[in-house]
Amino acid sequence: MDFPETRKIIHLDMDAFYASVEQRDNPVLRGKPVAVGGSRARGVVAAASYEARQFGVRSAMPSTTALRKCPGLIFVKPRFEVYKEVSRQIRSIFAEYTPLIEPLSLDEAYLDVTENLKGIASATRIAEQIRAEILQKTQLTASAGISYNKFLAKLASDYRKPNGQFVIKPSQGPEFVAELAVGQFHGIGPATAARLNSLGIFTGLDLRQQTEPFLRQHFGKAGSHYYRIARAQDNRPVVPDRLRKSIGSETTFEQDLLTPEELRAGLQPCLESIWGHCQRTGLRGRTITLKVKYVDFQQITRSRTLFGLLTSQEAFEQLAQELLTTLLPTPKGIRLLGASISNLETPDDTVGKQLALLL
Structure with missing residues (x-):
């Protein structure tokens, strides 16, 4: 298979960002199930620590549901100004390596390090250095995915969470995707996965065997997206911040x-x-x-x-x-x-x- 683009893309994702900041700043919370959000009857979880996630607590879950799943859950009010300041620290680290930074949120971003400011040939090494510098300067951990396109880099960053990194090389991309359950694809949620399953599509390989017209018939424009990612194809560039409109x-x-x-x-x-x-x-x-x-x-x-x-x-x-x-x-x-x-x-x-x- 030919790979026309030889980009080196890193997806950096902070681990349980809001909750980890709270645990960092308050030692009493370390090692305990923590939810950032409101504990009142109509409150909602904004973020959950890994200790809380083990009980099934997740972001956007009603607080009452979270407490039923984890009776010992500790709620902490969000401090968005603190999270933003930490995010600025992290992005300043990214900028030491490349100007091609596409922030997705306060706690994650794509970096194109094909040509980087430090002249480091290995994207894997760059990710290691960035993660080490983040830990040193913020006392927080980050996970990284490294690949030749954004879709695979995002998949890879989830593969070794928390505090890890994973590489998907061009020769590995199609095979890696083929072995995944469709529900593991970034961008395919539980409802869509269930619809795919009902059509006999359970893995990336199953998805790859479908025609694009068939997928568009059942999923509209998203069907074309599924057709491409089943083949590990994603030509989207990393788009840095420009003059803001x-x-x-x-x-x-x-x-x-x-x-x-x-x-x-x-x-x-x-x-x-x-x-x-x-x-x-x-x-x-x-x-x-x-x-x-x-x-x-x-x-x-x-x-x-x-x-x-x-x-x-x-x-x-x-x-x-x-x-x-x-x-x-x-x-x-x-x-x-x-x-x-x-x-x-x-x-x-x-x-x-x-x-x-x-x-």
Whole structure:
């Protein structure tokens, strides 16, 4: 098989990031099941430590469910400013090696190290050095996946978690994918895996044996994606931050979200991240956009534009949550939530203009 691209891609993912920060900063929490989030009746888990995950506790799970699964669970209020500061530390380490950094969230990113700033030929060695430097500077562990495309690098980073790394070479990619259960594919959730199983598709090899028209017939546009990844194909480049036309954040969830409580809680960290960037840069925007990707990869957006700049975090969060409410009740599971602010300006650019009014 020919491999036209010889890129070296690393997917870096912090281990149980929010919970690990809390355990780092409070020794009493170390080795104990910890959930970042609210413990109240309508609270939701934002993140869970590995000790909590052993009981089946996961992000976006209602707190009452988490407590039933793990009666000794310790809830800690999130400290997003602390997480953002640690994330900045981590990204500064990435920048020592390559300018081609594509952040996915506060705790994970793709790096293209095909040509890197330190002239190191081995992507495996670069990943080792980055993980060691993260541990030294933050006392936190990271896992890494190394491969020739983003899809495989993401799969590889999950393979040796926590605090490990795994390499999938070009000669190994198709065989590696063939042996996986379809439910292990990044981007295929439980509901989609069940639909594939009902069609007699249980492994990557089974998926590879299907035609693209057959997969599109059953899964729409996502069928083409499944056709490619079954062949270990992914030509997406690593896209670094450019001059911003918008400020956005999104999260792909390990389990599909269904309830209003799960969705509101799942969106909140994105809103916190976006407004934190607004505060640091002084930028404000006029347009709020909500992005939703369903379990079948159907993607929709909802937007609202203001006459004037959005000037407070409270107003931003309220409007974003109102956009989310327009999509409730959800007809199917949601695997990704995101938001953005666009039409950016600084407040100095709009002196004398009206305060934000809805169109």
